[in-house]
Amino acid sequence: MSDSADDIKPVSCTIKPPVYLQIGDTKTDPSHSGVCVVDVTLPFGKPVNIEEITFKNYYTAYVTVRLLRRSPGQEVPAKWSTTLRDLPLMDNPHTEGGSQDYFSIHRTQMQVEPDHVVSVRLILRQPSFAWLTFSLEDIRIFPHMEPDPEKEVSDWLSDLTLVDQHPDLEGLPDPQTVSSSIQQMWALTEVMQTNQTTASIGRFDVDGCYDINLLSLT
């Protein structure tokens, strides 16, 4: 996956303040229903193809993502559709796990193609009464770019000379080069054998200290 946070700038969008749904009369019975809606509107007249939505959680247990899409060209009214339902952000709504973690929702996780999106609606749910409030922070939407040739993991690993998990792309190396380098190594070992000394290599220490200035070489 490309590291979209570095390469691509998020789309500038307006994030409306979260609206907490209330049950009953707000004045006499201010109990939270545990549902909150956050609307994110994208710049007017410029529908976006979404690559990724990232955010930092603050005690939200589940998030549902709905998209308002307008197909280009046709004068069809924009339609809302649910692209991801009840994605769990916390393992257990009553306990801390995942409560302040960073998340990404990638377009591959979405059930509906997030193209030509005009507006995004995030429906947050927190059924536990353990928390005073819940929300999402730092919501960012990244646009879909043309895919770059992705760096293969094998490139990173190809530096390893030995235990290679590098898929065998080229086949065995040229026998001539291998035999000449082995011959060189062999010659080196022959030279070493004839020049043997009885002095031990030791460890670069004199009088038990590791001061490099006192290295003595035979």
Next chain:
Amino acid sequence: MMDDGTELSLTIAQIVQRLKGSHLHSQIERQAKECLHQPEIKLESLKEDVRSFLKTSGWERKLQNAVYRELHVQLPPSHPSAPPEHLKEPLAYMRKAQASWEKRVLKSLNSMSTELEVPLARMRPAVEQKELTNKWNEMGTDEPDLSRFRPVYAPKDFLEVLIGLRNPNHDSSEDVSIKSHWGLIQVPLNVRDIPQLRRAYSELNLTSGQLGIDDHAHIHPDLFENEYVQIGKKVVVEQDSAAAQQYSRQGCPTGLRADLWALILNSTNQPQDVMHYEQLMAGVIQHDLLVDNLIYKDVKLTASNDDYYFVFEDFLYQVLLCFSRDTAVLEHFKYNSATPPRSYIQGKGGDEECAVVYPPNGEPALAPLCFLYNEPSKLYSVFREMYIRYFFRLHSISSSPSGIVSLCLQFERLLQTHLPQLFYHLRQIGAQPLRIAFKWMVRGFSGYLSTDQLLLLWDRILGYDSLEVVAVLAAAVFAFRAENLMEVTSLASAEAVLADLSTLKVIPLIQIFLFATAI
């Protein structure tokens, strides 16, 4: 939220990065080059032949063990936007609490330094260095005046900080809401209950053989022990870390424990480890730290008065003094919610090389290890690995499931759920159970159990890669002494009932608590 394939590639890349350029890497390269002389290595099948040579000569296994070790200490793959402090500890209020605790400790150290006019760190004059080198092996015989030094903090102070932890977003308006208001810990961390623990610790169930139970004198060894020891010997011969860890879940035979633990921790005693230890020793001789006096005092007070550990007094000094200077320990601060306070040797301010990190409290983890390893550099490397994998979590405030906060909460919850009458009674008489159990848990029970029992407990810590068993044992001890505890009427008498744990057999207690408690 990455898919599994990407996560795996990332993990592989991270591990490769860490092992590249390591001593093991150069050893394997050298081996591979040398094996080219051998007649069985043919040019046409060079790659396969070299690989099978590495396999048969045991080098592949060593690499596997190294990878396995990296998996243990690696940070979980994280979101690219997550800042480094989030990786150490995701919850903001815990980070804050840890930071203010550290400030307190540091302030205490600094004020001690000013009060006693002892510098935090100084270079030893040559005469003193010579003297210390000469009596390196008998530091215990010294009787310096340590009366002016007092411990920087007591476990009780740390417990008060944990009790005071509050999540600002937690609704504690209701008086007796879900569970935790009976207990002292008020943070809603996710801790496992008995049904979940039964699944996770299935090897401890009543139908599996255990060392600590089925090796008892009156049980015929052919029923379990002999075969189990044979399997253990095979594991040691195979030199397989992962197998050793799995094996350890049912206990390690005494004769094999040192090798098995070293395998699990991938603590090989290579020449460069010996060299590293000697370098640290040189560091101890060169520089004197204020903390050295605290270590000295701590050891004098605890281990040298302990019936089991006093023989190891000298070892303890050597290892702990070296530990306090080991910058390799700094690595673990990447996943430890704590941040090490530093001080600079006077005159070299800003030079990282001479930064001395204030050591965490390692002593409880060390003394029992002296029973297993008698070579200082080996003892040191096993101790250090145990510390940076497990024991550091007992001294820092974090939301980790093995962290001291989770252990305390788990202990309280287990007791509340399965012995509610006992919990209620103790609370009524002003003897909150955690106040008694905390001192056991914060030391991993070191100093409270008899050594053989302690080592059996730690077998399971290593085997399950978690400190949870410590919380389970604490609850099991209360369950065991429940009848007596129901009769007491004060904190002091409750403490008295639980004062002596030296006769307890830990594995039966844990087994009964987990698998024979009615739920």
